[in-house]
Amino acid sequence: MLVLVKNEVNKILSKRKMLLITVIMLILVSLFAYGQNYQYKNTLNKYLKTTSESGDVAWQSLQKQQIQDLKNRLNRIDTPELGKASINIQIQQNQYYLDNNINPVTPSAAKFSVKLMEQSTSVLLPLLIILLASDSVCGEFSTKTIKVLLTRAIPRWKVLLSKYIALLILFSIVILEMAVLSIFISGLLFNNWGFYEPVATGFNSVSGTLDVSNVIKVTQLQYLILVYSLGWFVSIIIGTISFMVSVLVRNTATSIGIMMATLVGGGFLRLFLADWPTIKYFFPINLNLPQYLTGSYTPISGMSLNFSMLVLLTWGLGAFIVSFVVFTKQDVLV
Amino acid sequence: MLKQVLLLDDVHKTIKNKEIVKGISFSINAGEVLGFLGPNGAGKSTTLRMIVGLSSPTRGKIIIDGHLITKDYVKAMSKVGCIIEGPDMYNYLSGLENLKMLSSMNKNVTNEDITKVIELVGMQNRINDKVSTYSLGMKQRLGLAQALVHKPKLLILDEPTNGLDPSGINEFRHIIHDLAKKENIAVLISSHLISEVELMCDTVAIIKSGTLLKYSSVSELINSQEVFFVLSDNQRGIEILKNKWNIDSSLKDDRIVAKVDISKLEAINSSFMQEGLMIKFVNTNQKTLEDLFLTLTEGNDIIS
Numbered sequence: 001m002l003v004l005v006k007n008e009v010n011k012i013l014s015k016r017k018m019l020l021i022t023v024i025m026l027i028l029v030s031l032f033a034y035g036q037n038y039q040y041k042n043t044l045n046k047y048l049k050t051t052s053e054s055g056d057v058a059w060q061s062l063q064k065q066q067i068q069d070l071k072n073r074l075n076r077i078d079t080p081e082l083g084k085a086s087i088n089i090q091i092q093q094n095q096y097y098l099d100n101n102i103n104p105v106t107p108s109a110a111k112f113s114v115k116l117m118e119q120s121t122s123v124l125l126p127l128l129i130i131l132l133a134s135d136s137v138c139g140e141f142s143t144k145t146i147k148v149l150l151t152r153a154i155p156r157w158k159v160l161l162s163k164y165i166a167l168l169i170l171f172s173i174v175i176l177e178m179a180v181l182s183i184f185i186s187g188l189l190f191n192n193w194g195f196y197e198p199v200a201t202g203f204n205s206v207s208g209t210l211d212v213s214n215v216i217k218v219t220q221l222q223y224l225i226l227v228y229s230l231g232w233f234v235s236i237i238i239g240t241i242s243f244m245v246s247v248l249v250r251n252t253a254t255s256i257g258i259m260m261a262t263l264v265g266g267g268f269l270r271l272f273l274a275d276w277p278t279i280k281y282f283f284p285i286n287l288n289l290p291q292y293l294t295g296s297y298t299p300i301s302g303m304s305l306n307f308s309m310l311v312l313l314t315w316g317l318g319a320f321i322v323s324f325v326v327f328t329k330q331d332v333l334v
Numbered sequence: 335m336l337k338q339v340l341l342l343d344d345v346h347k348t349i350k351n352k353e354i355v356k357g358i359s360f361s362i363n364a365g366e367v368l369g370f371l372g373p374n375g376a377g378k379s380t381t382l383r384m385i386v387g388l389s390s391p392t393r394g395k396i397i398i399d400g401h402l403i404t405k406d407y408v409k410a411m412s413k414v415g416c417i418i419e420g421p422d423m424y425n426y427l428s429g430l431e432n433l434k435m436l437s438s439m440n441k442n443v444t445n446e447d448i449t450k451v452i453e454l455v456g457m458q459n460r461i462n463d464k465v466s467t468y469s470l471g472m473k474q475r476l477g478l479a480q481a482l483v484h485k486p487k488l489l490i491l492d493e494p495t496n497g498l499d500p501s502g503i504n505e506f507r508h509i510i511h512d513l514a515k516k517e518n519i520a521v522l523i524s525s526h527l528i529s530e531v532e533l534m535c536d537t538v539a540i541i542k543s544g545t546l547l548k549y550s551s552v553s554e555l556i557n558s559q560e561v562f563f564v565l566s567d568n569q570r571g572i573e574i575l576k577n578k579w580n581i582d583s584s585l586k587d588d589r590i591v592a593k594v595d596i597s598k599l600e601a602i603n604s605s606f607m608q609e610g611l612m613i614k615f616v617n618t619n620q621k622t623l624e625d626l627f628l629t630l631t632e633g634n635d636i637i638s
């Protein structure tokens with residue numbers, strides 16, 4: 001089995017797919033980090049009229065001004081009623097940071113990396129994962145090498161399992177790579193690592209007010225690991241589902257297309273059908289796991305971190321079973 | 335000692351409500367080379383795919399070296415080496431990497447075995463190049479190497495001489511001959527090149543529209559030929575053939591047409607003389623395997 005997994009990892013590596021993914025990540029991370037830095041300097045300019053380079057800016061006064069800004073917006077007539085609740089929560093959260101001496105403003109490598117993962121779990125990360133997962137089975141069909149692979153003295157489930165394990169290893173590498181790239185690039189750019197700054201997590205919004213009774217303070221490093229673990233979980237689920245699709249359609253382009261359509265379509269669904277409770281069982285709606293940690297995130301009533309993880313896990317298990325049943329039974333006619 | 339390596343027993347296959355293979359039975363013994371012939375769409379490839387486990391028969395049994403393929407897949411397949419519909423390899427790897435990867439999926443293949451098989455197929459000069467740079471003939475050689483590296487008892491080759499140059503074909507013929515006679519490997523070759531089959535094979539199975547039309551040894555096929563006789567009394571001649579030789583014959587114009595084993599022709603002729611008949615004309619209709627194939631598979635419609 002170990003030999004089989006090694007073979008599969010070798011195949012993916014020699015196709016240079018990982019290189020492509022690394023390059024995509026490198027470009028995006030650099031762009032985001034640059035953008036973040038630029039935005040931060042703009043904010044400093046706007047509120048404090050300084051462009052201090054050092055890490056110890058007067059963030060407290062910045063935070064106070066932002067709270068004032070939000071309060072002004074709350075009192076304006078043209079602010080829709082719906083938006084007011086979330087502004088209220090934001091004010092309370094900012095106040096909490098101020099009271100507990102937590103700096104949410106100054107960018108650091110840790111904060112940037114967390115933000116990157118929070119933003120990528122719904123589209124970017126799944127996209128990279130799909131690129132890897134779709135080709136693993138379909139690639140064998142399109143080059144017809146599936147014939148030599150399946151006529152060795154190895155049961156089919158073992159062949160498929162070795163492919164699956166190889167993918168899991170590569171997904172983990174992708175997540176690690178993303179962490180390392182974003183930490184180093186942003187760390188060098190911001191000149192501020194910030195691993196041991198405190199983070200407050202576990203906010204709970206109840207009818208427009210912020211419940212801080214369950215808030216736990218952790219270090220940025222712990223929070224980073226937590227968020228990336230959630231990202232890892234999401235990528236395994238997405239990987240398993242696109243693995244199933246690729247077993248079913250046997251064509252790389254089609255299976256990437258189907259998965260992309262599902263992901264993007266999921267975003268639209270959330271926008272248009274948020275009132276329809278059934279869509280919360282649809283997997284693309286549930287991908288934004290790290291967002292739950294911020295506290296103010298409930299896309300559809302009834303959704304929580306545990307709920308979403310359970311939905312994703314069910315989808316993943318289902319996809320896993322379907323791929324194995326179909327793959328071991330199907331006739332290979334290429 | 336003859337040992338049955340492959341046995342097909344009434345194998346059927348239905349794909350999308352079309353019965354592609356309608357009950358095929360044959361067997362191959364160790365050291366025997368079987369040629370598998372048939373027009374396009376006859377069900378050759380489907381049958382071969384079922385033998386190597388790429389698809390499973392709807393009905394019937396396939397037994398390889400005593401193991402039922404549907405039950406003891408691993409044990410059965412460890413005895414089989416094959417090239418199915420062209421030698422498709424991983425283009426982005428070198429020939430050696432391909433061989434190493436594929437042989438790591440079989441038990442007990444040593445580096446020495448790999449080197450030996452590379453020499454056997456004559457690929458030692460280009461084995462470290464990427465497969466994407468290979469010609470079709472070189473891919474065929476690599477395909478053969480991959481099929482032989484784990485020392486199978488049954489070798490299944492689908493169109494193995496495609497893309498080989500004449501000397502390559504000759505070389506290939508020798509390799510197959512040696513494998514069958516010296517190593518006692520059973521070989522199943524499917525091919526369109528009937529002359530190839532005639533030269534290489536001991537037995538031929540001809541299928542059409544999913545049924546087995548002819549299954550016998552090559553020598554028997556070629557020897558039992560149509561012979562024309564023109565005798566002084568054709569009616570008596572037919573009687574003599576029937577009574578004395580147990581051969582059915584028919585009258586066509588002024589000629590008797592009969593299927594006769596060429597080796598018996600002399601004796602038949604002298605028996606006519608003994609009965610007092612004059613032989614005006616005797617001729618054999620020189621039939622090659624190709625003629626036989628064409629007559630058997632006449633009306634070549636792809637099954638619908």
